[in-house]
Amino acid sequence: MKKVVESSGLCKRFGGTEALKSISFGVNENEIFGFIGPDGAGKTTLFRIITTLLLPDEGELKVLGLDCKTGFKELRRNIGYMPGRFSLYQDLSVEENLSFYATVFGTTVKENYDLISDIYSHIEPFKKRLAGKLSGGMKQKLALSCALIHKPALLVLDEPTTGVDAVSRSEFWEMLRKLRHHNITIIVSTPYMDEAMRCDRVALIQEGQILSVDRPETIRDGFSRKLFSIKAPEKHKLINALRSCPGISSVYPFGDSVHVTFKDDNFDNAIYEYLENSGISDVSISETRAGIEDRFLELMGTHLH
Numbered sequence: 007m008k009k010v011v012e013s014s015g016l017c018k019r020f021g022g023t024e025a026l027k028s029i030s031f032g033v034n035e036n037e038i039f040g041f042i043g044p045d046g047a048g049k050t051t052l053f054r055i056i057t058t059l060l061l062p063d064e065g066e067l068k069v070l071g072l073d074c075k076t077g078f079k080e081l082r083r084n085i086g087y088m089p090g091r092f093s094l095y096q097d098l099s100v101e102e103n104l105s106f107y108a109t110v111f112g113t114t115v116k117e118n119y120d121l122i123s124d125i126y127s128h129i130e131p132f133k134k135r136l137a138g139k140l141s142g143g144m145k146q147k148l149a150l151s152c153a154l155i156h157k158p159a160l161l162v163l164d165e166p167t168t169g170v171d172a173v174s175r176s177e178f179w180e181m182l183r184k185l186r187h188h189n190i191t192i193i194v195s196t197p198y199m200d201e202a203m204r205c206d207r208v209a210l211i212q213e214g215q216i217l218s219v220d221r222p223e224t225i226r227d228g229f230s231r232k233l234f235s236i237k238a239p240e241k242h243k244l245i246n247a248l249r250s251c252p253g254i255s256s257v258y259p260f261g262d263s264v265h266v267t268f269k270d271d272n273f274d275n276a277i278y279e280y281l282e283n284s285g286i287s288d289v290s291i292s293e294t295r296a297g298i299e300d301r302f303l304e305l306m307g308t309h310l311h
Contacts, residue, residue: 008035009068010160010191011056016065018051018214025051027214028065033193036186040205040222041195042302048214049195050090053164056193057087070159083111086153086190090164092145096138100129100148103137104155111156121188122151125181143174150181154190161185163194167201179204199299210302217305222298229296229304231267235260238281238289247284251277258303265300 011033018026026048033039041049054060056069058078067074069081094103101115104126108115119126125147132140137148146166153161167175179201182192194205202208203222210217210225218225238244245264248257253274255267268274273293281289 009033010035010037010070011039011193012066012068014066016052016055016067017063018048018055018060019063025214026055026062029211029214029216030065031209031216031219033191034206035191036189037206038182038186038192038194038204040202040208041193041211042197042199042202042208042298043195043211044197046213047211049211050164051214052211053087053089053162053193053195056160057085057162058082059087083156084159086156086158086161088149088153088161088163088166090168092149094137094145094149094152097136099134099136100140101133103148104151107152108155113156115155118155118157121157121185122154124184125154126151128177142170143177146170146174146178150178154185157188157190159189159191161190161192163192165195165197168197175201199297199302202298208298210305212306217302225301226296226298229301231255231296231304232271232273233294233296233300234266234268234273234291235263235294236266236289236291237263238286240286243284244281244286244289247281247286250284251280253277256303256307258300260299265294 009032014030016026016029029052043049051060055062055067055074058074058081061075070084072081074081098106104115129144129147132144137145140148150166167178185192196202205222207220208222208225209219236244236248241264245257245259248254248264248266253269255269258265277291278289
């Protein structure tokens with residue numbers, strides 16, 4: 007299978023801070039490859055190196071078969087990049103922004119319209135509106151249209167759906183899936199675990215290091231413990247009590263419940279009495295299936311110890 011990105015031992019430092027620590031991974035042609043990790047994990051730094059905006063301090067990186075240091079001019083013509091912060095011209099209209107980006111890349115909107123029509127059709131009725139006056143979801147569609155207008159072989163999206171409503175997020179991912187028909191490889195970072203499950207493969211990244219690379223289902227199914235979901239009306243009080251409980255191994259808030267593992271991996275009924283004595287009543291406990299975030303937290307815990 008042809009590799010679009012090949013990274014080996016990639017390192018990047020900013021002063022005394024190691025932003026990337028010997029990062030190695032590969033992205034296959036026509037793949038949607040996700041990077042999952044908290045703020046400060048190194049995702050944006052890595053994306054800036056992939057898009058030739060930063061140089062690595064050590065290691066090798068080939069993108070579309072070219073060295074990221076020597077092939078940057080050609081790479082910039084073949085990569086579409088959508089940074090985390092909306093970076094289009096706020097005082098230009100929708101159509102002016104799109105025309106400008108097409109011109110920069112030596113093409114026209116008409117030439118590649120079929121590539122963006124699915125996305126752009128949502129905002130075309132507002133093409134005279136200034137970009138700064140668009141809603142979050144519409145800004146996102148305009149930014150994606152501008153990143154695609156030169157028909158790149160690789161599309162790099164840094165948290166493209168942050169701050170966008172759930173319906174727009176879902177629509178956005180449908181658009182990404184359709185782009186594969188145009189032979190475009192996509193690298194995307196996201197803080198949303200439901201989006202991670204829509205990638206072909208994901209890399210879990212923490213403190214500049216990759217913890218795991220695999221299909222999201224495989225990563226999720228690698229969770230090694232029995233997991234229990236505990237609910238009570240006073241969630242904050244519940245978390246504090248569980249974290250002080252001697253028989254419990256891990257405690258993480260999860261939606262309206264708390265996910266817990268036990269030290270010997272067996273459920274201990276004494277927990278009911280312990281919580282009652284801690285002033286917590288109306289408790290419900292059930293065994294639950296681990297999600298990808300549970301596995302991520304487990305890997306992070308292993309990595310940090």
